[in-house]
Amino acid sequence: MNIKKRLDILIKNAAIYTMDSENSILHGGMIGIADSKILFIEKMGSVEEYEILTEIDAEGKVVFPGFVNTHIHIFQSFLKGLGADHRLIEWLNLSALPYGEVMSARQQFLAAQLACMEAIKSGCTTLAEFFYTSQDEELAHAVISGMQSTGIRSVFIRTFQDTGEEYGMPKCFLEPVSTAMRKVDNLVKQYGRSPEDMLTIWTGPCVTWATTREGYEGMLEYCRSEKMPYSMHINETLVDNEMCERYYGKKAVDLLEEIGFLSEDFLAVHCVNLTENEMDRFKEHDVKVSHNPMANLYLGSGVAPIPELLKKGVVVSLGTDGAASNNSTDMMETLKIASLIQKGYHRDAAIITAGEMLQAVTVGGAKALHKEKTLGTLEVGKKADVIIYNPDQLKSTPMNDVPATLIYSSGHENIETTIVNGKIVYNKGVFEGVDEQSVIAEVKAEAAKLIKSLKL
Ligand SMILES: [Zn+2]
Known part of the structure; x- marks a missing residue:
């Protein structure tokens, strides 16, 4: 037989x-x-x-x-529409920062289900969660557990901020880099051997204007010893360069290069403002890019030089960014917008092709997350x-x-x-193991509670 x-x-x-x-x-x-x-x-x-x-x-x-979304902030799924029509720093202070400070573990769990289900429904099989709210460990576990309940593959980027109060960064978000890396290490110990590579832990500074030089250096030391990639928002607006020039007398990319931050392990998010020379240095150091066109348009940040980066051979991937600056987690929308803005901006329909978009959302995403041997x-x-x-x-x-x-x-x-x-x-x-209508009902109830609690 x-x-x-x-x-x-x-x-x-x-x-x-x-x-x-x-x-x-x-x-x-x-x-x-x-x-x-x-x-x-x-x-x-x-x-x-x-x-x-x-x-x-x-x-x-x-x-x-499956599509790969290389940048999202899950908690923002509760904040759609808040701070609408405001510029980046004001928008942050009307939505992400104050609400990120008070969201409960249950709300973070639900936000993860909501975002991941929407992602899955639009063809996404892997996403990279850039976690930057209050860094209570219980909240990180809640987000991870919410992601896992939907069956999505993920990279959980547990970030840190060690300055930035002048831009409105809540005090409770701030911590010394040594504390942050110890907590990242706790997550690695708990989830690092995730079966089937379903969850990977990374870290990264949130943004240049909320990171000290000691912060970068402490993080790099940890990441190098653990062979861990890292990610950070960079040059989304001109604030990054202004802040770096004020405190360090040089532009953001120059500072990062000097510190040794530009490397194949760096996933650079946004990159709207890059000079020709900065793009060359990204290529030289094999920096990967996460392009988030919806958020760049929503916050009026501008158009990232994606055709130029692709021409230089830089790895480009796509992200939705958080749903407070998108305002959804729909990869299909991102694909269309990512292509159309380049055509319009350059006044050239041939500047980027549908095939290149498909490449970015599959192969590019896998490379950006260092998973090209198994995904993409x-x-x-x-x-x-x-x-x-x-x-x-x-x-x-x-x-x-x-x-x-x-x-x-x-x-x-x-x-x-x-x-x-x-x-x-x-x-x-139909989702396997999660009921869409129950998630929608509970998110509505919890979001109403959250909004009421702050009355901004
Ligand atoms: Zn972001």
């Missing part, structure tokens, strides 16, 4: 955009998933040797690698983080060109199935 091999999921009859180094596309293909990985990607053929647990017929649909493309042996796109919506019909339809004519309603680590976490409007 032949014992059949187990296949957890078989996706058949699909158009498969692998995003591999040759950009291979397989029409009429099938993907076999077992033990969280891609076991095979082939033209349709016999699967008799397998015992198939779940079979998905993807006839007429397109399969992509659909290849045998890689983690099965996969999405199934259904073009049968009014908006996306007819699908004459697949990347163009995905980027310019789609919404989250086109994402039919999201698979993370070989498990279906979302399928045809």
Whole structure:
């Protein structure tokens, strides 16, 4: 008697955009998933040797690698619309900072569910949470637990601030770098051996105007000893350069280079204001970029030089940023805006292509998070983080060109199935293990309580 091999999921009859180094596309293909990985990607053929647990017929649909969101602040999902139409520092003082100071663990947990579910629904399989509210350890655990309940893969970036009161940074957010790194280390000890690489702990200073030189140096020492990548907001507005010039007599990038902060381990968020020479130095040090176009437009920060960075060979990924400056966690919206702002700004429709956007949200995201060996493309042996796109919506019909339809004519309603680590976490409007309506109801009640508590 032949014992059949187990296949957890078989996706058949699909158009498969692998995003591999040759950009291979397989029409009429099938993907076999077992033990969280891609076991095979082939033209349709016999699967008799397998015992198939779940079979998905993807006839007429397109399969992509799951999208990677390299920058979000989960707690802001409770703050949509607060501080609207204000400039960055005023906006921070009307939304993120005061409310981030008082949110409870339960509210942080719910914010994580809300943000991750919206992300999953729009095709995201991995996100990087940049955690910068009150650094009570219970809150970090609440966010992690909320993320985990949705089945999403994540990088939890436990950040720190050791100055910045003049810009409104709440005192309770501030801590010496030694305390911060000890707490980062506690998280690594608790979650560092996360099975299947579902959760990775990073750190980073929140922003240049809330970090001292000692802060950078202490963090770098820890990160180097732990081989841990780090992230920071940089040059989102001109405030970064103004502050660095005032205190250090040099611009932000110059200061960071001098300290040894510019490196392959640095994920630089925003980078709206970069000179040609600064971009060259990013390339030289292999700094990775997280581009957050929705937030840059919402806060009037400007347009990041993405075509220029891509031309220089800098790794560019995409982020939604927090939902108080977006105001959602929808990757599909981000893809469209990221492309259109460059075309308009440069007055050149050819400046960036749909294919480049797709590259940034898959391969670019995986590289930015140092996970390109396991994520970002659909290849045998890689983690099965996969999405199934259904073009049968009014908006996306007819699908004459697949990347163009995905980027310019789609919404989250086109994402039919999201698979993370070989498990279906979302399928045809239903989440596995979390009830969308219950989450919405509890978020509404808790958000009302939060807003009432401050009366700003
Ligand atoms: Zn941010």
